[in-house]
Amino acid sequence: MQSTKQTSPPPLLRALERLPADRVPVWFMRQAGRSLPEYRAIRGSESILEVLKDPELSAKITLQPVERYGVDAAILYSDIVAPYVSMPLELDIVPGVGPVAGAPLRGPEDLGRLRPLDPDRDLAAMAETVDICSCALEVPLIGFAGGPFTVASYLVEGRPSRDYLITKELMFTDERSWHSIMASLVDVALAVVGVQVAHGAAVVQIFDSWIGSLAPRHFNRFVRTHLEQLASGISDLGVPSIYFGVGTAGLLPEIATTGFAAVGLDWRSDLGAAAERYGDALGLQGNLDPATLFASEPFLLDEVAATLRESAPAAGYVFNLGHGVLPATDPGKLADVVAFVHEKGLALRMEGSR
Numbered sequence: 001m002q003s004t005k006q007t008s009p010p011p012l013l014r015a016l017e018r019l020p021a022d023r024v025p026v027w028f029m030r031q032a033g034r035s036l037p038e039y040r041a042i043r044g045s046e047s048i049l050e051v052l053k054d055p056e057l058s059a060k061i062t063l064q065p066v067e068r069y070g071v072d073a074a075i076l077y078s079d080i081v082a083p084y085v086s087m088p089l090e091l092d093i094v095p096g097v098g099p100v101a102g103a104p105l106r107g108p109e110d111l112g113r114l115r116p117l118d119p120d121r122d123l124a125a126m127a128e129t130v131d132i133c134s135c136a137l138e139v140p141l142i143g144f145a146g147g148p149f150t151v152a153s154y155l156v157e158g159r160p161s162r163d164y165l166i167t168k169e170l171m172f173t174d175e176r177s178w179h180s181i182m183a184s185l186v187d188v189a190l191a192v193v194g195v196q197v198a199h200g201a202a203v204v205q206i207f208d209s210w211i212g213s214l215a216p217r218h219f220n221r222f223v224r225t226h227l228e229q230l231a232s233g234i235s236d237l238g239v240p241s242i243y244f245g246v247g248t249a250g251l252l253p254e255i256a257t258t259g260f261a262a263v264g265l266d267w268r269s270d271l272g273a274a275a276e277r278y279g280d281a282l283g284l285q286g287n288l289d290p291a292t293l294f295a296s297e298p299f300l301l302d303e304v305a306a307t308l309r310e311s312a313p314a315a316g317y318v319f320n321l322g323h324g325v326l327p328a329t330d331p332g333k334l335a336d337v338v339a340f341v342h343e344k345g346l347a348l349r350m351e352g353s354r
């Protein structure tokens, strides 16, 4: 393994506390997975849900990107819907499609199917995976859970959706059931990240990928209190939290006041403006367009440099993409980005603040 021994605390944790660090921390959403040949080599052909029953294999996959790229964090190999497999939702993750629920939640009669998790029974393999990773890692392990709106979108629609119409219809027409679902999903998320932190995860990221489909008014009425609960529950665990969604530029003023320690920006958000506005109060993470990894090397590194300069007003900054690594990404390009951020990150942030 590449030497990643650090003076404590590590750069990622320093950045999330908005303290200066000796380098700009960098990791990539969806860094473990299909873009890595070593992942495809050990992954086999069964569903990711099968792989997750095998802690040794799941841990190996979690560690692969740290070994290859020298990133400043590992993110647990799991999935936002994995905690729901034991519930009567007929859940599967279909390759090329995503999460599918054969028995989706459509109304009050279905609410009983969202039962609380029993960590000892339902999260035992995850706990063991986190144990193995924590022992092996010299950088922090990021635990994660799905944000309640995004998980609800899968469990209510029954499959990935473009317009979230069934989800919004439920939200608008049966507010009681909606809030009950959201409360249950927050309980599940807190049980999941509770186990991850108890077994060694040092940071928690909430992936609320599809929250950007909501108007600010709807965010405030239908989601806010649940995110506040989630943020305060993570805070009680004593670890920093990062909240990430796609298309959140218009929601940033709302998200900024939910209580998360840091916010991950998607690539369409204006990092510079967010850093000016929120950089004293919030850690910021992001937001290189994942498609720039398909550009020429000079173009790519110019984009990385521009991102670092824009981040300057943020006291705490973590370099990342603006969404997950695309499956066809060349791992060599990601390695170059890590080396560049480590070598030039602090100087470019200084340059940006002038």
Ligand code: CP3
Binding pocket: 028, 029, 030, 031, 032, 033, 034, 047, 048, 075, 076, 077, 078, 079, 080, 081, 093, 094, 095, 096, 097, 098, 099, 144, 207, 209, 324
């Ligand atoms: O490296 C990491 O980031 C850790 C692992 C991780 C996975 N899913 C593994 C996975 C994480 C953090 C997730 C989160 C997740 N899952 C999100 C939020 C992040 C985002 O991309 O917005 C979402 C929306 C999901 C739901 C989901 N699961 C989708 C849309 C898919 C892709 C389906 C496909 O095949 O196109 C999955 C499956 C999945 N989860 C894969 C991986 C590596 C791919 C299938 C596989 O290799 O088994």
